[in-house]
Amino acid sequence: MxxxxxxxxxxxxxxxxxxxxxxxxxxxxxPLPLLTLEDGAPRCLDCxxxxxxxxxxxxxxxxxxxxxxxxxxxxVVVRFNRRKSRYERQGVLVEEEALARAELRCLADAEAxxxxxxxxxxxRAAQDALFAQAFAAEIRRLFPGCxxxxxxxxxxxxxxxxxxxxxxxxxxxxxxxxxxxxxxVASVRHLDTPYDRLLMSGVPRHEAxxxxxxxxxxxxxxxxxxxxxxxx
Numbered sequence: 001m002x003x004x005x006x007x008x009x010x011x012x013x014x015x016x017x018x019x020x021x022x023x024x025x026x027x028x029x030x031p032l033p034l035l036t037l038e039d040g041a042p043r044c045l046d047c048x049x050x051x052x053x054x055x056x057x058x059x060x061x062x063x064x065x066x067x068x069x070x071x072x073x074x075x076v077v078v079r080f081n082r083r084k085s086r087y088e089r090q091g092v093l094v095e096e097e098a099l100a101r102a103e104l105r106c107l108a109d110a111e112a113x114x115x116x117x118x119x120x121x122x123x124r125a126a127q128d129a130l131f132a133q134a135f136a137a138e139i140r141r142l143f144p145g146c147x148x149x150x151x152x153x154x155x156x157x158x159x160x161x162x163x164x165x166x167x168x169x170x171x172x173x174x175x176x177x178x179x180x181x182x183x184x185v186a187s188v189r190h191l192d193t194p195y196d197r198l199l200m201s202g203v204p205r206h207e208a209x210x211x212x213x214x215x216x217x218x219x220x221x222x223x224x225x226x227x228x229x230x231x232x
Contacts, residue, residue, distance in 0.1 A: 012074060012075060012076060013036070013050070013073075013074070013075035013076070013093075014036070014037075014075065014076055014078060015034050015035070015036055015045070015050065015075045015076065015077045015078070015093055016034065016035055016036070016037065016077075016078060016079070016080075016087075017033065017034060017077060017078070017079040017090055018031070018032060018033075018035060018042075019079070019080055019082070022035055022042045023042065024042060024043055024044035024047055025038075025041035025042055025043060026043055026044070026047040027044060027046070027047055029044055030044075032044050034055070034077065034093075036048040036050065036075075045093075050073070050075060050093060052095070052096075053071075053073065053074070053075065053093035053094060053095060053096075054093065054094060054095075054096045054099055055077065055091055055092075055093055056091050056092050056093070056094055056099060057090065057091040058089055058090060058091045058092075060106075062106055062109070063102055063103065063106050064091070064092055066101075066102035066105050066106065067092065067094040067098055067099050067102040068092060068094060068098075069102070070094070070095075070097075070098035070099075070101045070102050071094040071095040071098035071099075072095065072098075073094075073095060074092055074093060074094045074095075074098075075092065075093040076089060076092055076093075077089070077090045077091045077092060077093060078090060124161065128159065128161055131159055131167075131173075132152070132155045132156050132159050133155070134175060135154075135155035135158065135159050135167055135172075135175065135180065135183075136148075136151040136152045136154070136155035137151075138175045138180045139151040139154055139155060139180055139183070139184055142177060142180060142181065142184075142224070143184060143220065143223035143224055144223065144224070144226050145222055145223035145224065145225070145226025146184070146223045150187070153187075154183055154184055154187045155167070155183075157183075157187070158172065158183035158186075159172065165183070166179050166182045166183050166186070167179070167183060184220070184223075185216060185220070188216050188219045188220065189209070189212060189216055192215065192216070192219050193212035193215040193216060194212065195208055195209070195212045198211060198212070
């Protein structure tokens with residue numbers, strides 16, 4: 001019993017990539033890399049008046065669509081998949097000038113997208129800089145004794161885009177006291193206590209935090225009380 005072969009939906013001229021050597025029924029040239037069928041007989045592209053077209057492989061949907069839009073004459077290229085018992089699209093044949101025009105259109109779009117990405121990156125950078133300034137100002141409000149350079153460094157670290165740190169959380173974006181304090185505590189823990197050395201020596205994280213808790217509290221208290229001293 002013969003297998004049923006599924007042809008792709010016909011949206012124009014159809015050209016085949018043969019799986020075995022086929023010869024043109026008109027000019028006898030071959031084996032043919034591409035052919036058309038006329039009354040069931042193979043024809044080379046030249047005999048089918050398609051020899052001036054160029055092959056554009058599948059893969060770039062926009063380029064394929066625009067090439068066909070620009071081309072007065074085009075054809076879909078298919079190849080038979082024995083395992084799936086069906087023809088699968090391999091690309092299109094289009095006029096060379098049409099392909100060139102389509103490539104220019106796609107390049108223009110790519111350049112527009114690149115410029116938009118640059119603008120978006122600049123806009124995000126400006127937003128991030130403003131947010132880091134606000135975060136640093138909130139640190140200085142809560143901890144007046146915190147050096148300005150340190151506050152800026154904490155704010156930049158905590159609010160780095162894509163870092164997943166507390167400054168990028170909803171609470172951090174809202175400049176909640178808890179989020180800002182958490183960022184400061186993390187900085188003090190790593191820079192002003194032996195916390196990192198304890199971790200490197202094998203002390204469990206929770207135990208290391210317990211050991212340095214008093215040192216962290218001392219630093220925070222000093223930064224907080226500095227504000228009261230300046231107004232007294």
